[in-house]
Amino acid sequence: MATKAEQLAVDSEGFIEQLINVRRVAKVVKGGRIFGFSALTVVGDGNGRVGIGRGKAREVPVAVQKAMDEARRNMRKVKLKKGTLHYATVGRHGAAQVVMRPASAGTGIIAGGTMRAIFEAAGVKDVLAKVIGTTNPINVARATVAGLLGVQNPRQVAIRRGKSVDQILGKDSGDD
Template sequence: FSAIVTVGDGKGKVGVAMGKANEIADAIRKGGEGARAAQISVPMQNDTIPYQVVGRFGASRVLLKPASPGTGVIAAGGVRAILEAAGVKNILTKQLGSRNPNNVVKATMDGLRQLRTVEDFAAKRGLSVPEVLGLPKPSGRKAAPAPAEAAAETAETKES
């Protein structure tokens, strides 16, 4: 017998493994041990994934799209089990290509492995998090003067 086992803490960690044995209970036990050892961390923002990603394994592809709060987990079979074990509350998914359950589960895990946090991108690029997000860079000087004040300052500098 063989069993695909998913384990997760509901807080962003999930693992999947296959256990094989002559007895069903032994296959599930082996799969659980392997899944606990193979757990990965899934970056999340507001109970969903940070951006769209496509996981691939063999001829199976799984599209994972972030969703707004209240959407729920729109997924089928093994994909739903993995996402719920990881603690994802809002997500849209689509299985593309082969729907072989083993390959779909592996494609889903591939997609989740591809996800990175903003901090990861910032460290890789040697930038700060606000720079990666395109936010204005905080500076040590005071805020720019209003246009009327700026005109008065330029008039004072011309007089001297």
């Protein structure tokens, strides 16, 4: 069995690339059907930057390359804390709802296939995640990225709101 490092494809720029899904699609025309392919990919640097992309073409390799290029263009910075999230968060897109919770060191990535690929590319080492609603890979990928981008650094939020970090994270006793 291949080790984790061997399974993750790393390109010449040091980005982690993963193919999430390939679908065969058909366009119905007067003379019959024209078949093509749609690919969904994720690209990340393993250190908090991640992007997803979709590509469509008549052949699989071309669709995958288009998706990889789009994923590189769509890369965004995700705020992480020691390989996990700062706090539990929910991401939504369409009928897909993704619940993500931070996990203690050594837990690993406990998530479905689409989410797992995104977490690995982003550099998340420990997380608990669950998909609620549709499991369509495109919607799950978009919901996961939306949830990750929604996470803010609690220290910065506390400074902005004039409160302590414990109050922001709900760890305050509340007897003030």
